[in-house]
Amino acid sequence: VTPRTAIQIRTAFTLILLQLLPSFGYSDDVPLALRVGEACHAFEHLGEMGHQLDAAVDSGATVIYASGVGALGYEGLPAADLLQATCTSEAAYHRRAKEKGIKLVVGYLCATSIVKLETFDKHWTDDFRKQFKTPPSEWLQQDRNGKTLASWYGGNYNPACMNNPDWRVYEHAMVRMQLDVGCDGIFFDNPTVHTKGCYCPHCMEAFAQFLKVEGVAVPDKSAEAVRALSDAHKSEFMRFRTTIARDFFADIRAYARTINLNVLITANNSLNAPSVFYTQSVNYGYNIFEMSKAEDFIVLEDMSTQPRITADGKVIEYGPVLKLVHAIAHGKPVVDVKIAETDYHTPPNLVKLAFAESAANNASYLVWTTWPGQQRQKLSSATRKQVDLLRANQSLLNGGKPRRDVTLFLPFRRWQESKDCRALEIAYELTKSNIQYDVFCEEDFNLDRLVGAKILIVESMNVLLKSEVKVVESFQTNGGRVIAADSPNWTDEARNAIGTPSVTVVGPKTVRAYVTDFPDKTVVHLLNLNIERVNSFEDKVTPADNLQVLIEAPSPQVRSMNVFTADEVPAANSAKFEPKPHGEWTTVEVALPRLEVAAIVTLSSEVRK
């Protein structure tokens, strides 16, 4: 398929989709190399273990996160001969990666770190130094009194300010150096602002601008006067902090695109645990809603929420987090790293499950392909099996519309008011019950977004703005139902309002089903969360046997079923299905003798008129 044909097909497809499905679907408008299923993201370095290209390639990776040249940036560049040697060897490594089928090499750069300030500029040539108006000691984040802020990470590390023009020039140089050695994009680590905020003159200038946009008068623009204003406008200052990384990415992206129009900019959006969904904006200025405006895709680095069951029966999953992130991601592709117990190694069946859970949620899992020698074969082949399955079936993973028996409002602005994200708790409840839902945030709170929705869940009517209450009233006038989840039996209320759910799983409580609609088929992702982590390289699967799944398909005719799985004992061959049409819909009863890890079931129908 030539690119032009691909575009034509995609356009035609999008038109069909728009006709049939009047409301929101997952974006189909992302670079091919980042599409779910097509992309397999891999970290190919861990601690002392670098350059694990072969393991990444064996695992089916197409996007690697390399560290070579960018990591040098931490300490302000080494001596010229070492720098040259590193650039040469990294360029060769990136060429080899491309020859082996890697589509994107993403370089690494820290957005804020200056390590060993005393020697940071020691090896700079006069030409390099000439670019800067001030020495590195003046690039640092500053406290309320304009004094240099110490690192909140500890160690011999000083935080540079992302608003500092000289720091940006330095970062531009580091970006150029990496593009020159063959990187296709840059992954920014640690794009954070000091827990106390930065009050440097550049931030104060930007904050004055921010206040103006907010309608606050700024009579005196001197740094000291604006610092005083920040005392009186704490909420605005807190919000301003969360825009600093965004503006930094926008600047870097614009610069990088003067060198290569296709450069991709992404960052560690942190979210180390679901519990920090709100608080990471307060504590470190990590705000996915703002950062996603200037990123080409979003990387999340969770440290404990790898889907699984614990020895004491606790079910852990990440799907609800992904749904909320999509609501604030401005349609950008979402990539998630999710590990268990802060261990970067994941055993084989849990790797498959992690991939499958991300794909079910229109996201791409990022795997660490940094296994010790004796484990490598087992883990790369398990990874490969799941990756190949998703890649072969990527048309089932992109451009669909998630089924929504209910739609959930995420008032993301509440990160300033509450430590806990109530909408995330609600999402977890819905996922646990296999209730199909999507999520939207305040930016999309309008009647268009609610077209086709029957039930809207809000955490409480009290969190709505006046304008949102008006939208809710119109939604109700048009027959929509609103459920406030601040009553104790809101889940029963939701179940009753839904009536026949889109999917019913008759089987263990650890099975999840995610339904997505396409014009000619309904796709159901099935996940078995009943997999226990034994250690870094072993897990224990308790399969779901004799699984029965009832699916409502939006078509009077369901003609065929397919089951795709990377399970060792595939259920596909002996799965049965029985369609029972009723009006414009069909209830399809699917019987799977065994689900080990994950499967994708497709029910193909005629396109509705």
Ligand SMILES: [Zn+2]
């Ligand atoms: Zn600053």
